[in-house]
Amino acid sequence: MTAPLLAFDALHYRYPGADTPALCGASLEVRAGEKIALMGRNGSGKSTLLLHGNGLLRPQQGVVRWRGAAIGYHREALRTLRSQVGLIFQNPDEQLFAATVLQDLAFGPLNSGASEQEARKRAEWAAARCQIEHLLSQPPHALSGGQKLCAALAGVLAMRPLVLLADEVTSGLDPWMRRNVLSILDDHAAEGGSVVLSTHELDVARCWASKIALMEEGRVVHVAPPQEFFTSSTWRARIGADLWELSDATPTQTASSKT
Ligand SMILES: Nc1ncnc2c1ncn2[C@@H]1O[C@H](COP(=O)(O)OP(=O)(O)OP(=O)(O)O)[C@@H](O)[C@H]1O
Ligand SMILES: [Mg+2]
Numbered sequence: 001m002t003a004p005l006l007a008f009d010a011l012h013y014r015y016p017g018a019d020t021p022a023l024c025g026a027s028l029e030v031r032a033g034e035k036i037a038l039m040g041r042n043g044s045g046k047s048t049l050l051l052h053g054n055g056l057l058r059p060q061q062g063v064v065r066w067r068g069a070a071i072g073y074h075r076e077a078l079r080t081l082r083s084q085v086g087l088i089f090q091n092p093d094e095q096l097f098a099a100t101v102l103q104d105l106a107f108g109p110l111n112s113g114a115s116e117q118e119a120r121k122r123a124e125w126a127a128a129r130c131q132i133e134h135l136l137s138q139p140p141h142a143l144s145g146g147q148k149l150c151a152a153l154a155g156v157l158a159m160r161p162l163v164l165l166a167d168e169v170t171s172g173l174d175p176w177m178r179r180n181v182l183s184i185l186d187d188h189a190a191e192g193g194s195v196v197l198s199t200h201e202l203d204v205a206r207c208w209a210s211k212i213a214l215m216e217e218g219r220v221v222h223v224a225p226p227q228e229f230f231t232s233s234t235w236r237a238r239i240g241a242d243l244w245e246l247s248d249a250t251p252t253q254t255a256s257s258k259t
Contacts, residue, residue, distance in 0.1 A: 011062035040215030086161035096140035
């Protein structure tokens with residue numbers, strides 16, 4: 001098995017003033033080419049874990065490793081880490097801040113030393129990939145929720161990171177945009193990168209992921225291929241799949257329509 005690119009090793013984290021910890025011993029390894037669906041109930045710690053992946057949060061115990069070495073938290077180390085590990089926030093309003101979408105997308109490359117011409121080229125490439133070229137001159141606040149998600153993803157893609165930490169980027173997208181975003185994530189993994197996508201969407205976890213990592217109460221309790229999760233009655237129940245029949249339910253089969 002190849003060595004992990006990014007590893008979360010027994011992380012503990014309690015938010016300031018919180019009564020209970022958000023992470024209590026969370027571990028996960030992310031290897032090149034992997035597409036990991038990070039699942040778990042609301043509040044189980046998915047976003048908190050991802051925020052540790054590019055050093056936005058610092059664990060109170062445990063270590064985050066990049067290519068085997070503990071990450072540093074000084075400015076230069078974080079800048080280097082963030083050029084390799086891109087995080088798309090669950091709430092894109094926390095990510096988008098520039099006057100126009102184009103400026104937002106070009107900010108990351110400019111900040112990491114690209115020329116203006118190169119930064120613009122990368123921003124336009126990422127916008128085309130995310131199908132938001134027509135929005136480049138708009139202020140981010142004028143975008144719809146789904147358009148903001150796509151712009152936030154484009155901003156991270158423009159940095160060309162190796163690992164994408166995508167916090168629920170497919171929720172709130174229409175079927176066409178969702179398909180496009182999943183194909184971007186597929187291509188990213190196929191080109192040797194890796195993706196951790198936190199999601200509540202069972203069909204995404206089942207059909208898109210190479211592995212599912214399940215979080216419960218601040219820990220990753222199980223990591224396995226989707227097939228194992230969906231065929232085991234225990235794991236099906238623990239990801240909530242037994243509450244919902246995925247592919248067979250049609251409107252005519254629902255209880256409410258059987259009058
Ligand atoms: N900024 C914060 N300050 C205090 N507590 C927080 C903060 N953010 C999250 N928490 C707490 O940390 C725990 C884990 O939250 P987190 O956002 O990581 O969950 P999640 O698995 O991403 O949930 P969701 O599926 O709803 O996005 C929760 O108990 C939450 O209340
Ligand atoms: Mg979350």
